[in-house]
Amino acid sequence: MAISILNNIASIAAQNQLTITQAHLQNTLLQLSSGSRINSGADDAAGLAIANGLEANIAALTQSVQNSSSSVGSLQVADGSLAQVTQLLNRATTLATESANGTLSTAQRTATQAEYAQINAEINSIGSSTNFNGTPVFTSNVTNVFLSDGVSNTTIAITPGVLSTGSIGLVAGTVSGTTPAVQAQGQISFTGTGPGAAEVITVGTQAYTFAAGAAGVTAGQVQVGGTASASAVNLAEAINKSAAGSGTAYGSATVANTTFTATALGGVVTLTAILGGTAGNGATLTDTGTLSGNTTLSPTAGGVAATPFSNPVTNDLLTAADAQGTLGLINAAVANVASLRGAIGANVNRLQAASSVVTNQVQNLTSAEDGILAANIPGVVADLSRYSILNQSGISALAQANSAQQTILTLLR
Numbered sequence: 001m002a003i004s005i006l007n008n009i010a011s012i013a014a015q016n017q018l019t020i021t022q023a024h025l026q027n028t029l030l031q032l033s034s035g036s037r038i039n040s041g042a043d044d045a046a047g048l049a050i051a052n053g054l055e056a057n058i059a060a061l062t063q064s065v066q067n068s069s070s071s072v073g074s075l076q077v078a079d080g081s082l083a084q085v086t087q088l089l090n091r092a093t094t095l096a097t098e099s100a101n102g103t104l105s106t107a108q109r110t111a112t113q114a115e116y117a118q119i120n121a122e123i124n125s126i127g128s129s130t131n132f133n134g135t136p137v138f139t140s141n142v143t144n145v146f147l148s149d150g151v152s153n154t155t156i157a158i159t160p161g162v163l164s165t166g167s168i169g170l171v172a173g174t175v176s177g178t179t180p181a182v183q184a185q186g187q188i189s190f191t192g193t194g195p196g197a198a199e200v201i202t203v204g205t206q207a208y209t210f211a212a213g214a215a216g217v218t219a220g221q222v223q224v225g226g227t228a229s230a231s232a233v234n235l236a237e238a239i240n241k242s243a244a245g246s247g248t249a250y251g252s253a254t255v256a257n258t259t260f261t262a263t264a265l266g267g268v269v270t271l272t273a274i275l276g277g278t279a280g281n282g283a284t285l286t287d288t289g290t291l292s293g294n295t296t297l298s299p300t301a302g303g304v305a306a307t308p309f310s311n312p313v314t315n316d317l318l319t320a321a322d323a324q325g326t327l328g329l330i331n332a333a334v335a336n337v338a339s340l341r342g343a344i345g346a347n348v349n350r351l352q353a354a355s356s357v358v359t360n361q362v363q364n365l366t367s368a369e370d371g372i373l374a375a376n377i378p379g380v381v382a383d384l385s386r387y388s389i390l391n392q393s394g395i396s397a398l399a400q401a402n403s404a405q406q407t408i409l410t411l412l413r
Contacts, residue, residue: 008401038336047372068351096326142159154278154354188268191317197211222254238250239262
């Protein structure tokens, strides 16, 4: 290799290596000071993109936990208010029970009514004035709790409901309803051998003619049984158009009776009107001139039509009768408040469950992000020692390379 003074190749090589070492040393120091493996896009472009996406997910999930916690707080305020309403209703129960007693004077009932009126007013006040973060708690409007991970979204609808004396049923008015109809009943009794051939029993508008022998039974006819009980079964099944049992036969064209249903027990067929309130003789026995005397008809009766009713209900304690009626309202109000608290509690449980799921997601995503971004400190410290030594040795090598060029001057002496 020629000796030259134009270029110091050894110095250039030392400078180049020293530059590389110092770049590594600076990156190592940056990782130690930031604790992060990726401090710029040049460090790991793909890793940075993944980590940034995870960071956005974590931010959305963290806020979702806050959204859920805020909504739980609102519902807990509502539940606490309803607990106080229950206490007020318990006091109202005491007052109503006291006022219903016949030993109280008019002045004493007036005093209990005054306190009861204040209880009603306070319940209305709680319903209208209770708020959370400036927003009314008791409202019929749906509140949507928004949960998101930045990609998929979920909303949980909660509706605490309106709270007032009217909403819980503590208000004067009327109780309306309908007395159920009573269905008429009658009986056809078979004794001895039961009805004979050609005897006719009309049930409602349909006639049933008894015929002897299964083979001779035609449309609209019922087979005469070997006993009164068997004939009763045959007639009941013909009326109901039920599946024929063993030994039962009736006309194939027979249809279900539109007025009555029937049951058979022993030799008795019990008729029950299909429509409530139907009364009168729904079944008749036709004398064919050969009446066996083994059939007895008890006319169907007792049917009562449904009747509407409307009873006034008071909401005061001014008389013993009013107090008794009001006590029923108060008991219903207690049940309504308990139902409302149950619904609120169910919403709280759901929100807390959702919050637990979201918190678990935050934990796992944070762990994933940390695995991408976090610097391996033991390894970085080892790199720091290595690059520090290389930096020092590189500087020394550069100094030696620069001094070695001076040996050419010895040739000029």
